[in-house]
Structures are given as structure tokens and as C-alpha cells.
Amino acid sequence: MFRSINNYFNKRNLKDERYLYLFDKPTQGEYICFDCETTGLSVQKDDIISIGAVLIKDNTIVASKKFVKFVKPETSIQEEAIKVHHIREMDLEEAEKIDDVLEEFLQFIGNRALVGYFLEFDVAMVNKYIKNSLGIKLPNKVIEVSAIYHDYKIEKIPQSNIDLRFDTIMQDLAIPKLGKHDALNDAIMTSMMFLTLKNKPKVKIP
Numbered sequence: 001m002f003r004s005i006n007n008y009f010n011k012r013n014l015k016d017e018r019y020l021y022l023f024d025k026p027t028q029g030e031y032i033c034f035d036c037e038t039t040g041l042s043v044q045k046d047d048i049i050s051i052g053a054v055l056i057k058d059n060t061i062v063a064s065k066k067f068v069k070f071v072k073p074e075t076s077i078q079e080e081a082i083k084v085h086h087i088r089e090m091d092l093e094e095a096e097k098i099d100d101v102l103e104e105f106l107q108f109i110g111n112r113a114l115v116g117y118f119l120e121f122d123v124a125m126v127n128k129y130i131k132n133s134l135g136i137k138l139p140n141k142v143i144e145v146s147a148i149y150h151d152y153k154i155e156k157i158p159q160s161n162i163d164l165r166f167d168t169i170m171q172d173l174a175i176p177k178l179g180k181h182d183a184l185n186d187a188i189m190t191s192m193m194f195l196t197l198k199n200k201p202k203v204k205i206p
Contacts, residue, residue, distance in 0.1 A: 007139045015135040023139050024111040031056040031143070032108070033115040033194060034067070035186040036122045037085040040078040043124045047073035048098060049087055051105055052183030054191055056115065059199065061191045067108045068184045070095040085181060102129055113141040117166055117190045120144070143206060145169075145190055148197045155202065169193055 011023050034053035040046035048071050055065035070087075072095040082088060105126075116122055119142055127137040146164045153162045163169075166186075170177065175192045178185040197203050 003141070010136050010139055013135040015133075019106060019134055019136075022106065022111060022136075026111050026113055026141055029058045030112045031115045031194070032110075032112045032140075033187045033191040034105075034109070034122065035116060035183045035190065036125050037087060037183050038081065038125060039073050039075050040081050041121075043121065043128055045075065046078075046081075046125075047071070047075050048101075048125050048129075049073050049077065049092060049095070050085075050183045051101065052185070052187045053105070053108060054184070054187050055112075056191055056195065059195055061188065061195070066184065067105060069101045069104065071098050071101050072096065085183075087182075098129055099133060102126065102133075106130070109140060111140065113143055114138070115143045115145060115190065115194050117145050117169075117186070117193070143194070145193050145197070148203065148205065149173075149193070152197055152200060152203050173197070 007023060011020075014020065014023075032053050033056055034051060036048050036052075037050040038046045038048055050070045051067065053067040055062040070092055072092050073089075077087065077089055114123065123138055123142060131137055146169070149169050150162050150164060154160065169175075170189060170193065173193055173196045175189055175196065178189055198205055
């Protein structure tokens with residue numbers, strides 16, 4: 001109900017009617033799992049430098065439906081960020097502008113629910129740009145994999161401190177690692193986490 005009220009006012013702020021499809025009723029059984037790499041960890045100060053996303057349909061990751069884009073940032077990439085994603089400024093010389101990438105990204109996600117790992121940050125990064133250009137925030141339903149994992153574990157081990165680190169969840173759910181850390185691989189691995197949890201007995205997807 002709260003999300004519906006928010007989206008009512010959110011929709012009224014939309015500057016471009018071409019994006020009304022974002023407010024359509026979500027497609028049942030379909031999700032978009034996505035991840036962003038950024039110049040740093042500040043939503044206000046840093047920029048997106050890559051977005052990776054995949055389509056999940058029912059219990060399948062649709063390999064042919066993926067989104068991978070690199071973005072030329074306006075801010076410098078912080079050294080600590082480079083240690084994580086290994087993307088340097090020289091690697092982005094031919095990258096696209098953020099407005100062009102987000103136009104394609106919004107078409108890719110459509111009205112589907114969004115899945116991710118600590119997705120709040122990624123959604124906030126996208127919202128920073130589209131709030132300025134379109135007047136709205138992403139209206140899509142958001143599903144946090146770490147929250148699902150927490151609820152799954154707390155049922156088994158009540159009153160326990162649950163380790164929500166990415167690699168810990170991967171290991172506990174027996175998810176294979178896919179090589180280097182980048183937006184697309186992280187989206188695929190997070191998708192595998194989501195589907196594994198989704199098919200566990202008693203696990204409820206919000």
C-alpha cells in the first residue's frame with residue numbers, strides 16, 4: 001500500500017510520458033537482477049561507471065537477455081574503488097554518456113521487479129540521475145537478496161548474528177564464483193542466490 005501511494009505521487013512528477021510503462025503492473029514471474037560499479041561509495045558525489053543486469057523468468061536466468069554498459073564518469077575513480085572492480089579511467093575513454101545508458105537500461109528493466117545485493121545503493125545511484133532528467137525515482141518493486149537470506153537463516157538459527165557478506169552467502173548456498181568482480185558477473189551470481197533462496201521451503205519472496 002505504501003509503495004502504491006508513493007508511486008501515485010511519483011508518477012505525477014514524470015516529465016516524459018514515454019516512460020509511463022515503468023508504472024505498469026509488474027510482469028508476473030519476471031525479475032531484473034542488476035548491479036552497478038561506481039567511482040566511489042558516495043551517492044551524492046560519485047558516478048556510475050558500469051551497469052550489468054540479467055532477466056530472470058520464473059526459475060531461469062535468461063542468458064540471452066542481459067544488459068552490459070560502461071559509462072564515462074564526470075568524477076575521478078577513487079583508488080579504493082579500482083581495487084574492487086579494476087576499472088580505470090583509461091578503460092572508459094570510449095564509454096557512453098550516462099543519459100544514453102540509462103535510457104536503454106530503463107527500457108530493459110521495464111515494469112519488472114528489481115533484485116540485487118545491497119540494492120539500495122544501486123537504486124539510489126540510478127535515482128540520482130533520473131530524478132534530474134525525468135522527475136521520478138524508479139517505481140519498480142525492489143527485492144533485497146541479503147534480506148531474504150537473513151530471514152532464511154534466522155528461521156534456522158534464531159537469535160544469531162547472520163553474516164551477510166557476499167562471499168559468505170555464496171559459499172553457504174554453494175553458488176559458483178564467476179571469475180572477476182564486475183557488474184554483470186555480480187548480477188548473475190546474485191541471480192543464482194535469489195533463485196536458490198526462492199526455491200527453499202518456507203522462504204517467502206516479498
